[in-house]
Amino acid sequence: MTEIVTAGGRVAPEARIEATTSVNEVVSIRPQAAYSTNGRAELDALDVLESEAIHIIREVVAEFERPVLLFSGGKDSVVVLHLAAKAFWPGRVPFPVLHVDTGHNFPEVIAFRDATVERLGLRLEVAEVQSYIDDGRLHERADGTRNPLQTQPLLDAIAAGRHDAVFGGARRDEDKARAKERIISLRDEFGQWDPRNQRPELWSLYNGRHTPGQHVRAFPISNWTELDVWSYIERENIPLPELYFAHEREVYRRDGMWRAVGEVSPPRPGETVELRTVRYRTVGDMSCTGAVESDAADVADVVREVAQSTLTERGATRADDRISEAAMEDRKKDGYF
Amino acid sequence: MTGTLFRFATAGSVDDGKSTLVGRLLHDSKAILADQLEAVARTSAERGFGDGTGFDFALLTDGLRAEREQGITIDVAYRYFTTGARSFILADCPGHVQYTRNMVTGATTADAVVVLIDGRKGVLEQTRRHLSVVALLRVPHVIIAVNKIDLLGYDEQAFIEVDADVRRVTAELGLDDVHVLPVSALEGDNIVTRSERTPWYDGPALLELLEQLPSLDELETELDAFRLAVQLVLRPQGGLAADVASDPERAESFRDYRAFAGRIGSGRVRVGDRVSVFPSGIETTVAGIDQAGASLDEAVAPQSVALRLADDIDAARGAVIVETGTLPEGRRDVDAELFWLDPRPLLPGARVLVKHGTATVQALVASVDSKRDLDTLAHEPAETLEANDIGRARLRLAAPLPLEPYGANRHAGSFLVIHPADGQTLAAGITEQ
Numbered sequence: 084m085t086e087i088v089t090a091g092g093r094v095a096p097e098a099r100i101e102a103t104t105s106v107n108e109v110v111s112i113r114p115q116a117a118y119s120t121n122g123r124a125e126l127d128a129l130d131v132l133e134s135e136a137i138h139i140i141r142e143v144v145a146e147f148e149r150p151v152l153l154f155s156g157g158k159d160s161v162v163v164l165h166l167a168a169k170a171f172w173p174g175r176v177p178f179p180v181l182h183v184d185t186g187h188n189f190p191e192v193i194a195f196r197d198a199t200v201e202r203l204g205l206r207l208e209v210a211e212v213q214s215y216i217d218d219g220r221l222h223e224r225a226d227g228t229r230n231p232l233q234t235q236p237l238l239d240a241i242a243a244g245r246h247d248a249v250f251g252g253a254r255r256d257e258d259k260a261r262a263k264e265r266i267i268s269l270r271d272e273f274g275q276w277d278p279r280n281q282r283p284e285l286w287s288l289y290n291g292r293h294t295p296g297q298h299v300r301a302f303p304i305s306n307w308t309e310l311d312v313w314s315y316i317e318r319e320n321i322p323l324p325e326l327y328f329a330h331e332r333e334v335y336r337r338d339g340m341w342r343a344v345g346e347v348s349p350p351r352p353g354e355t356v357e358l359r360t361v362r363y364r365t366v367g368d369m370s371c372t373g374a375v376e377s378d379a380a381d382v383a384d385v386v387r388e389v390a391q392s393t394l395t396e397r398g399a400t401r402a403d404d405r406i407s408e409a410a411m412e413d414r415k416k417d418g419y420f
Numbered sequence: 421m422t423g424t425l426f427r428f429a430t431a432g433s434v435d436d437g438k439s440t441l442v443g444r445l446l447h448d449s450k451a452i453l454a455d456q457l458e459a460v461a462r463t464s465a466e467r468g469f470g471d472g473t474g475f476d477f478a479l480l481t482d483g484l485r486a487e488r489e490q491g492i493t494i495d496v497a498y499r500y501f502t503t504g505a506r507s508f509i510l511a512d513c514p515g516h517v518q519y520t521r522n523m524v525t526g527a528t529t530a531d532a533v534v535v536l537i538d539g540r541k542g543v544l545e546q547t548r549r550h551l552s553v554v555a556l557l558r559v560p561h562v563i564i565a566v567n568k569i570d571l572l573g574y575d576e577q578a579f580i581e582v583d584a585d586v587r588r589v590t591a592e593l594g595l596d597d598v599h600v601l602p603v604s605a606l607e608g609d610n611i612v613t614r615s616e617r618t619p620w621y622d623g624p625a626l627l628e629l630l631e632q633l634p635s636l637d638e639l640e641t642e643l644d645a646f647r648l649a650v651q652l653v654l655r656p657q658g659g660l661a662a663d664v665a666s667d668p669e670r671a672e673s674f675r676d677y678r679a680f681a682g683r684i685g686s687g688r689v690r691v692g693d694r695v696s697v698f699p700s701g702i703e704t705t706v707a708g709i710d711q712a713g714a715s716l717d718e719a720v721a722p723q724s725v726a727l728r729l730a731d732d733i734d735a736a737r738g739a740v741i742v743e744t745g746t747l748p749e750g751r752r753d754v755d756a757e758l759f760w761l762d763p764r765p766l767l768p769g770a771r772v773l774v775k776h777g778t779a780t781v782q783a784l785v786a787s788v789d790s791k792r793d794l795d796t797l798a799h800e801p802a803e804t805l806e807a808n809d810i811g812r813a814r815l816r817l818a819a820p821l822p823l824e825p826y827g828a829n830r831h832a833g834s835f836l837v838i839h840p841a842d843g844q845t846l847a848a849g850i851t852e853q
Contacts (some may be wrong), residue, residue: 281495
């Protein structure tokens with residue numbers, strides 16, 4: 084475990100330190116910021132966004148007892164995990180990750196999740212929607228989507244882990260309701276977001292005070308756009324699940340989207356299965372996430388594609404957000420991410 | 421992507437066309453995508469929106485159900501767009517409901533504020549109040565967009581009159597970097613490119629200006645002394661990251677690693693610099709600047725780094741590492757300007773928490789001294805502050821904080837006032853000269 088010394092003195096007495104020269108030979112994870120001729124470091128937008136995110140992650144770890152990171156294997160949570168690794172380097176990421184497994188996940192994403200957790204030496208907590216359905220605590224919805232069913236297992240897992248802060252990879256450019264949410268967002272004992280009673284967020288002073296039963300959601304990449312995320316993945320060479328890149332897949336057309344053929348997402352009578360070259364812009368459930376036709380085979384291709392896209396990622400790929408203009412807001416009020 | 425980052429806030433009064441301006445900026449910089457446009461067009465049509473454009477831009481930023489249902493904007497919305505030169509974060513501040521709260525939220529992180537004026541109406545009471553908040557919070561650049569120039573027939577004389585009015589008010593408020601532009605958000609004049617319909621205006625278009633103005637980070641790197649508030653101390657010991665632990669020789673070299681992690685608030689730091697630590701006052705030398713595996717020779721605001729120091733000194737969360745010779749004094753009695761944001765009024769004798777940098781201390785409100793007339797900024801006697809009031813109070817702190825005048829250093833002079841029981845943010849505070 085990385086040891087963190089806080090104002091509260093959570094930690095053992097200081098070890099004496101010796102010469103510090105030995106650590107100068109560190110290996111560069113990424114190129115340093117470019118330097119202009121007058122010697123001033125030129126920070127580009129990604130440098131500043133990265134610094135902001137690392138600052139937020141460190142604040143939360145310093146001020147909360149039991150943070151956890153929601154980790155789905157999707158690109159946004161992968162980026163947050165990468166930022167956390169940088170924030171505490173050369174130590175390990177000092178908190179576990181939590182996955183709400185709907186049972187409708189893409190198998191390759193689950194494999195990626197497990198490999199990442201293994202590589203970084205993290206503890207993985209899993210909340211399984213399937214077990215809630217099996218014992219009757221939750222019921223399958225008529226439309227077959229399990230996205231809204233995640234809320235209860237999520238809240239139960241937060242309570243069971245006694246987590247007082249939950250990191251998420253949500254971004255404000257994803258959705259109009261998310262555009263209004265704070266970076267540190269207070270949730271009550273029912274996990275509910277109260278959009279009309281949010282704390283003002285001033286300067287870079289984050290107020291995470293909460294009473295017993297409450298917790299906060301922390302969104303370190305709130306200010307990143309989809310293009311920022313991809314540009315950062317390219318710059319930092321961050322591994323991702325393969326389905327973000329162009330591949331051949333059996334798909335059928337539904338609600339104007341290409342849906343993958345799978346055990347939980349079979350075509351209905353009348354829907355024609357075709358083999359298409361597709362990729363995913365978001366990774367959610369097989370039962371409600373659409374693929375886009377794409378030839379983008381690597382990260383550089385994706386960066387170019389995203390820069391030229393004429394559709395937002397949720398609009399292009401999420402059936403559940405098409406239900407109503409306030410679909411995301413309503414889910415968030417109920418305790419969703 | 422190689423551009424820099426620039427944050428700005430927009431503010432305006434009712435019906436001055438702010439939503440149209442924001443929509444125009446996003447639309448013309450291609451930040452609104454087809455499905456968003458479609459959704460807005462569909463909803464606009466459903467509601468019989470009919471101002472001639474058939475397109476209610478406010479629907480793009482009003483993200484909450486209550487906002488759409490009531491046709492009002494409740495809260496600050498953040499929007500993102502990029503040009504070749506810069507990526508922009510736009511904090512869209514509603515003007516009418518709780519305007520102080522929203523303006524303060526938007527202005528504390530803004531490199532610039534764009535205040536909209538309806539050219540036909542000139543400077544309104546609301547405009548003065550927005551500018552007052554901007555002045556008190558020392559937002560470095562103020563852009564006044566004199567909108568609806570099309571309805572004024574693109575008349576130079578009409579613009580000159582509003583411009584003179586604006587300059588008089590901004591001079592009174594002590595704002596120095598003020599840019600006044602004639603624009604039409606509806607027609608797109610001087611928004612993204614300079615308009616041929618205002619040949620008498622030889623200044624930049626709004627977006628050009630936003631691309632050129634120096635950001636706060638640049639200014640604070642250049643002008644202010646080095647400050648880093650310690651967030652936490654990195655001492656991995658046995659819990660090394662996998663890339664380090666996998667090489668036994670390397671792992672050994674990190675066994676005694678100890679570094680002070682934080683975000684540089686202002687200034688720059690180089691390896692070999694002499695630094696002092698608040699509160700102990702101990703002086704030492706910067707032995708290394710680490711950024712997740714990379715060793716830097718130099719770092720600047722607002723980079724998040726970990727500093728290794730040459731001597732084994734005591735510094736925990738709440739400590740501040742500064743350039744030697746600029747060590748601030750610890751203060752327990754603070755004369756502060758408070759932007760009161762909570763519905764519950766501030767009363768003398770109240771016990772609160774003050775969060776400054778990475779330190780949180782208890783505080784007692786010794787007295788409430790005055791509040792501002794928001795039209796003139798003059799102080800009036802007051803015994804209490806209510807929601808959206810701005811006024812002076814004296815605080816007594818339970819432990820000394822390295823508070824410096826806000827005008828000299830933004831991060832060192834700003835703090836939150838927090839309710840000790842329910843944790844609500846009660847006020848934004850800045851220290852006076």
